[in-house]
Amino acid sequence: MTDNKEQIKELEEVVIRFSGDSGDGMQLTGALFSDTSALLGNDLTTFPDYPAEIRAPQGTVGGVSGFQVHFGQSEINTPGDYADVLVAMNPAALVANVKWIKRGSTIIIDIDSFTEKNFEKAGCVKDPLKQLGFRDFNIIKAPISTLTRESLKGLNLDPKSILRSKNMFALGMVYWLFHRPLEFTQKFIENKFKKIPVIVEANKIVLKAGYYYAETIEALHPSYRVAPAQIKKGTYRNINGNIATAWGLIAAAEKANLNLFIGSYPITPATEILQELSKRKDLGVKSFQAEDEIAGICTAIGASFAGQLAVTTTSGPGLSLKTEAIGLAVITELPLVIVNVQRGGPSTGLPTKTEQSDLMQALFGRHGESPLVVIAASSPSNCFKYAFEAARIALEHMTPVILLTDGFLANGSEPWRIPDMEALPKITTTIVKEGTEDFQPYRRLNEDMLRGWAIPGTKGLEHRLGGLEKMAVTGAVSYVPENHQVMTYEREKKINQVVNSIPDITVLGEQEGELLLIGWGGTYGHLYTAYRELTKAGHKLGFAHFNYIKPLPANTHEVLKKYKKLLVCELNLGQFANYLRLNFQDLEFSQYNKIQGLPFTIIELKEQILKILEEK
Amino acid sequence: MSEQINLSPKDFKSDQEVRWCAGCGDHAVLNAVHKSMSELGIPKEKFVVISGIGCSSRFPYYMNTYAMHSIHGRAAAISSGVKVANPELNVWMITGDGDCMAIGGNHFIHVVRRNININILLFNNQIYGLTKGQYSPTSLEGQVTKTSPFGSIEPPFHPGELVIGAQGKFFARSIDNNVKLCTKIFTEAAQFKGTSVVEILQNCVIYNDKAHGYLTDKAHKEDRQLIIEHGKPMIYGKENNKGIVLDGLSLKTVTIGENGITEKDILVHNAYNKNPILHLMIANMSQPDFPVALGIIRAVETDTYEEKLVQQIEQIKEKSTIKSMKDLLHSGNIWHV
Numbered sequence: 032m033t034d035n036k037e038q039i040k041e042l043e044e045v046v047i048r049f050s051g052d053s054g055d056g057m058q059l060t061g062a063l064f065s066d067t068s069a070l071l072g073n074d075l076t077t078f079p080d081y082p083a084e085i086r087a088p089q090g091t092v093g094g095v096s097g098f099q100v101h102f103g104q105s106e107i108n109t110p111g112d113y114a115d116v117l118v119a120m121n122p123a124a125l126v127a128n129v130k131w132i133k134r135g136s137t138i139i140i141d142i143d144s145f146t147e148k149n150f151e152k153a154g155c156v157k158d159p160l161k162q163l164g165f166r167d168f169n170i171i172k173a174p175i176s177t178l179t180r181e182s183l184k185g186l187n188l189d190p191k192s193i194l195r196s197k198n199m200f201a202l203g204m205v206y207w208l209f210h211r212p213l214e215f216t217q218k219f220i221e222n223k224f225k226k227i228p229v230i231v232e233a234n235k236i237v238l239k240a241g242y243y244y245a246e247t248i249e250a251l252h253p254s255y256r257v258a259p260a261q262i263k264k265g266t267y268r269n270i271n272g273n274i275a276t277a278w279g280l281i282a283a284a285e286k287a288n289l290n291l292f293i294g295s296y297p298i299t300p301a302t303e304i305l306q307e308l309s310k311r312k313d314l315g316v317k318s319f320q321a322e323d324e325i326a327g328i329c330t331a332i333g334a335s336f337a338g339q340l341a342v343t344t345t346s347g348p349g350l351s352l353k354t355e356a357i358g359l360a361v362i363t364e365l366p367l368v369i370v371n372v373q374r375g376g377p378s379t380g381l382p383t384k385t386e387q388s389d390l391m392q393a394l395f396g397r398h399g400e401s402p403l404v405v406i407a408a409s410s411p412s413n414c415f416k417y418a419f420e421a422a423r424i425a426l427e428h429m430t431p432v433i434l435l436t437d438g439f440l441a442n443g444s445e446p447w448r449i450p451d452m453e454a455l456p457k458i459t460t461t462i463v464k465e466g467t468e469d470f471q472p473y474r475r476l477n478e479d480m481l482r483g484w485a486i487p488g489t490k491g492l493e494h495r496l497g498g499l500e501k502m503a504v505t506g507a508v509s510y511v512p513e514n515h516q517v518m519t520y521e522r523e524k525k526i527n528q529v530v531n532s533i534p535d536i537t538v539l540g541e542q543e544g545e546l547l548l549i550g551w552g553g554t555y556g557h558l559y560t561a562y563r564e565l566t567k568a569g570h571k572l573g574f575a576h577f578n579y580i581k582p583l584p585a586n587t588h589e590v591l592k593k594y595k596k597l598l599v600c601e602l603n604l605g606q607f608a609n610y611l612r613l614n615f616q617d618l619e620f621s622q623y624n625k626i627q628g629l630p631f632t633i634i635e636l637k638e639q640i641l642k643i644l645e646e647k
Numbered sequence: 648m649s650e651q652i653n654l655s656p657k658d659f660k661s662d663q664e665v666r667w668c669a670g671c672g673d674h675a676v677l678n679a680v681h682k683s684m685s686e687l688g689i690p691k692e693k694f695v696v697i698s699g700i701g702c703s704s705r706f707p708y709y710m711n712t713y714a715m716h717s718i719h720g721r722a723a724a725i726s727s728g729v730k731v732a733n734p735e736l737n738v739w740m741i742t743g744d745g746d747c748m749a750i751g752g753n754h755f756i757h758v759v760r761r762n763i764n765i766n767i768l769l770f771n772n773q774i775y776g777l778t779k780g781q782y783s784p785t786s787l788e789g790q791v792t793k794t795s796p797f798g799s800i801e802p803p804f805h806p807g808e809l810v811i812g813a814q815g816k817f818f819a820r821s822i823d824n825n826v827k828l829c830t831k832i833f834t835e836a837a838q839f840k841g842t843s844v845v846e847i848l849q850n851c852v853i854y855n856d857k858a859h860g861y862l863t864d865k866a867h868k869e870d871r872q873l874i875i876e877h878g879k880p881m882i883y884g885k886e887n888n889k890g891i892v893l894d895g896l897s898l899k900t901v902t903i904g905e906n907g908i909t910e911k912d913i914l915v916h917n918a919y920n921k922n923p924i925l926h927l928m929i930a931n932m933s934q935p936d937f938p939v940a941l942g943i944i945r946a947v948e949t950d951t952y953e954e955k956l957v958q959q960i961e962q963i964k965e966k967s968t969i970k971s972m973k974d975l976l977h978s979g980n981i982w983h984v
Binding site: 069070264266267278290311312314319321322329332334335336337355356358363450452488491493497507 | 661691693724725754963966972981982
């Protein structure tokens, strides 16, 4: 390690993008770097970017898999717009990522892979380094493949296994560049491959080889240091949105003293929630991989009828398929959590990309007057909180709740201060006790229009539910016209009453005045960063981000009307803006929309906000 | 069960007026279900009846048990959820030929494949009744209905074949006008551990009257129905002298006393045979060459889905060091600041 202080540059924050062929292990490489940085006390956010195909043709741009990590010594809320360091394991990775790197950034390439054949695969006529005019970059042409092979000469390993560890060489180089210790990664390798000692050894050797190579060539002038962030005391772990969602649901079941049941069908990018809950048999979770999306929700409705915290998880196309069954949950007034991890649509659309375009479907996408609660998570880690909230509201208000996350939250990860289970609110259900006199399935228990949850197996509470309209109180089938109106109002009022159990919307920055920046769901990190940077630069604006969509927080109108301009930014064509227009017809909303399957960039947001601020 | 359960069919009747057409076969089946449930010795609150959509799916409203009238085709999935959530419950699913094998075909084959312990009563009237007379997946080729005015060109599903094709463990057939047989089969189906499918040949007086008339014709009934029982030879007929024998790889009807055939030659029904080949042939016996088999055709017990799930949960719970959400939160890679 160098002691020459002049050669070390202190940085506030850094964005690194690891990219290579989808078989090159870039996701793992990125995750290991992130873990090490988190353990050193940096704040960070990560985001993987991988192709929909499991193994797209090797060496092609379509087959490039990327992992971006943004870490720093202050608060980090997004994976970063553009990279300071790009690791490109082949020409395709370079071509695919060229528009995501900053001018002046460092590019580490495996020069061994820059061959005529690979240029062709990447769709280039000649060397992309020349073709794309990379003159303003610090390009490190490292013979990664050769040196990996060289360093493993002494081991009895097949060529395929040898080349598979070249990602460790790149990682070693990046560790040197940022003065990171190797020990966390070494421990990880020891654990992960403990059954194959030769692989442990190989990976450790290559990791070190990369580290020393970087040191030796000192091509990286200067190297960088990113000091730890000021982070609230506590115990931390890294978590992504899908795992956080799964865990929030388990936590809610524990707090409600109920069993958790998940009925789901695999669909990108929601599958991981089903997978995680399938693992959690140790906590008694019953997971049911259904034959289709419809069976997923229907088994969950059955489990809810039988008295469990029931959940179904899906993404756009699956939500469409579940629509009819959601209506059944609405009319039977059973608690149910529907998690929709939004992706690009319509139809199969962009399965691995992020979007916020299912909002209208969640709110209104059912036949009949079919109200339910819609909430949205806004960071990978707060998927835990909002999954918990979705379950709490479903159980306490006897209603289906749709929780919206998205591909960005689902796969993005960040350090998370582990919550204290004791501090989470207790969840109270309306379970009817045995021996209750004169039980009526649709008798309203209170102002919140709740009905009692009478669970099969409880003596004396036998009753019938169903999709046909029910007589108020008794629940007998009823075609009485006035009764239908009464029941329709009761169902609507029940959802509106949820407003009393959710927090007010809070505004960051200016509490009134020229401009309120408005967002909802997964765009929080980007909007917040744009807001913070503009505020730092002396601009005056407020920022309100919504997690509770239906019902909206009680003070929403009161807050919005204090501003001259309202700018709603979202990753669709303006669904939340339109929803707000519907609710607040006296207010005018501007909107900024992006629909590319990608998150916002801070730069574009700032540009838009400034434009609105300057408009007279 | 320590407590003596004394229930009568009346205890299972709800206070709702039964609204099926006069003469509909469903009335008789409802009575048979009430009777069967009262005889099972199971507390009333343990029964859950789930239906889809269709005439027969109104069933839950006429039951004084826990019940849900759900949505078209999905009763199998909802029943699965109820049973997996609480294996202590006795779950009955009510469905029709359209509900079960058209819109609900996917759920049906998968519940059977998984072998979840629910009792499926499949009312087969070979027509869509509630929508007033369109052909169903079991309507016969050539059948004239409102949507097949020139005769259906679709070959029908045979429920038994579908059940066995989906690795079904229990298949029985009954007919709506034989309440005694229905009751007996329902009871055995309920006691059977695993998915049991009972096809009930049911008459729709309005849109497909006498669909099963060939079988119910009083003059020929004995020659056209074969009521089979495990361990007994498959003998039938007005004179009780007809029987089924195995002829090579096919079944054949014979007459006892003719061509040297004695009772000993007649095939003895083995419902417990794991191999489904004979069960399939028995289930598929049809007019005019064969009598139609009624009774329990196949009943092969094995572990159920929910048993295996509960067992797996218990095993993992014992092995895992994660006993609570708190343990999970603090597992794996964590660090302190």
